[in-house]
Amino acid sequence: MVPPLPRLTRSSDGSSPRAAYLHVPFCHHRCGYCNFALIAGRDDLIESYLKAVHLELCSLPRPHEVDTLFVGGGTPTYLSSTDLERLLHILGEWFSLAAGGEFTVEANPSDITEKKIEILLRAGATRVSLGAQSFSPKKLAALERAHTPGDIMRAAALIQQYEMDLSVDLIFGSPGETVSIWKNDLRMALSLKPDHISTYGLTFEKGSMFYGRMLRGELTPVTENTDLRMYELAIDTLSGSGFDHYEVSNFARPGHRCRHNEGYWAQKQYFAIGPGASRFIDGTRETNHRSTSTYVKRLLDGSSPVAFRESLSPESAAREAIVFGLRRLEGVSKKDFFAHTGFDLGQLLGEPLNRFINNEFLIFDRDYLKLTRKGLLVSDSIWPEFLAD
Numbered sequence: 001m002v003p004p005l006p007r008l009t010r011s012s013d014g015s016s017p018r019a020a021y022l023h024v025p026f027c028h029h030r031c032g033y034c035n036f037a038l039i040a041g042r043d044d045l046i047e048s049y050l051k052a053v054h055l056e057l058c059s060l061p062r063p064h065e066v067d068t069l070f071v072g073g074g075t076p077t078y079l080s081s082t083d084l085e086r087l088l089h090i091l092g093e094w095f096s097l098a099a100g101g102e103f104t105v106e107a108n109p110s111d112i113t114e115k116k117i118e119i120l121l122r123a124g125a126t127r128v129s130l131g132a133q134s135f136s137p138k139k140l141a142a143l144e145r146a147h148t149p150g151d152i153m154r155a156a157a158l159i160q161q162y163e164m165d166l167s168v169d170l171i172f173g174s175p176g177e178t179v180s181i182w183k184n185d186l187r188m189a190l191s192l193k194p195d196h197i198s199t200y201g202l203t204f205e206k207g208s209m210f211y212g213r214m215l216r217g218e219l220t221p222v223t224e225n226t227d228l229r230m231y232e233l234a235i236d237t238l239s240g241s242g243f244d245h246y247e248v249s250n251f252a253r254p255g256h257r258c259r260h261n262e263g264y265w266a267q268k269q270y271f272a273i274g275p276g277a278s279r280f281i282d283g284t285r286e287t288n289h290r291s292t293s294t295y296v297k298r299l300l301d302g303s304s305p306v307a308f309r310e311s312l313s314p315e316s317a318a319r320e321a322i323v324f325g326l327r328r329l330e331g332v333s334k335k336d337f338f339a340h341t342g343f344d345l346g347q348l349l350g351e352p353l354n355r356f357i358n359n360e361f362l363i364f365d366r367d368y369l370k371l372t373r374k375g376l377l378v379s380d381s382i383w384p385e386f387l388a389d
């Protein structure tokens with residue numbers, strides 16, 4: 001008997017999260033830049049992972065209707081057709097999608113087959129987030145991705161043939177990358193006519209193989225200046241092609257924003273299942289064990305998979321709300337912020353806010369505090385000052 005997971009249920013005000021995330025930790029191999037919660041070369045764990053997900057979901061007191069579902073990883077489509085179908089069936093027993101809801105599945109281009117798309121559709125998926133990353137064979141090799149540009153084109157065509165929303169993930173700033181390679185990636189991504197594009201600057205995360213190679217002098221990141229030029233090129237190219245730049249790294253055709261992620265940025269509550277998955281309910285964040293084998297073992301032993309629980313103080317929650325809110329280009333309404341948190345935005349942020357406004361990184365546009373174009377380029381350096389209390 002699995003003990004109930006108290007935070008996975010319902011918030012104290014009686015409202016139930018309207019979003020759910022499921023983490024699938026399996027991948028073909030670990031790409032050099034990746035430090036996500038994942039496991040490669042352990043397909044023997046897939047069967048017990050499916051059982052563990054089932055057990056974790058059984059701790060919910062009842063099935064829930066949600067507005068958004070997101071199956072991410074890892075690589076969900078790495079699972080065989082049979083296992084993918086079983087997993088989505090287990091998920092569907094506990095979460096039903098409300099009418100007009102959004103259901104995203106992350107996919108690797110080389111995994112997409114007609115059969116898998118049909119499985120996703122049968123499970124109710126509406127959207128595929130395709131980890132394209134680049135259309136340059138050299139850059140894909142540098143990123144240690146196993147797919148080819150041809151795989152991306154074929155997968156995108158299949159997704160669109162079945163009338164699912166297509167989101168394309170791209171990475172810029174890989175070692176040795178030039179601005180012209182990035183320019184071509186943007187051009188090729190646009191040629192697919194996707195509904196959504198995410199662009200992420202490569203970071204050398206501690207714990208990733210790239211980080212170790214950088215320390216040993218085997219890999220050199222692109223210069224800060226090149227990185228900024230690439231980001232600006234993405235903003236100008238995608239905005240100039242009819243995409244709404246709605247979050248620091250995200251661009252959507254009108255009506256095609258990722259509603260699931262918008263919920264995260266608005267600090268809405270969400271369920272989360274799977275190794276390393278974090279849920280946020282009623283001001284408390286809980287994170288499951290990152291290790292797939294520990295996650296599986298704990299659930300099969302009848303223990304809780306939770307590794308870490310943190311209840312945010314009202315001030316910490318308010319500060320986080322500002323940072324998540326400012327990542328959205330619409331910014332944060334001072335009036336709404338006060339109504340939701342009870343804090344005055346100006347008083348809470350104090351001197352750093354004035355400094356960032358004086359430096360033209362942030363601006364008040366009537367009631368809204370927003371990033372300026374200059375601020376967008378350095379936004380990562382702003383957040384730590386706002387989070388410190």
Ligand code: SF4
Binds near residue numbers: 027029035075108
């Ligand atoms: S496919 Fe994605 S999740 Fe898997 S190792 Fe590569 S970057 Fe990480």
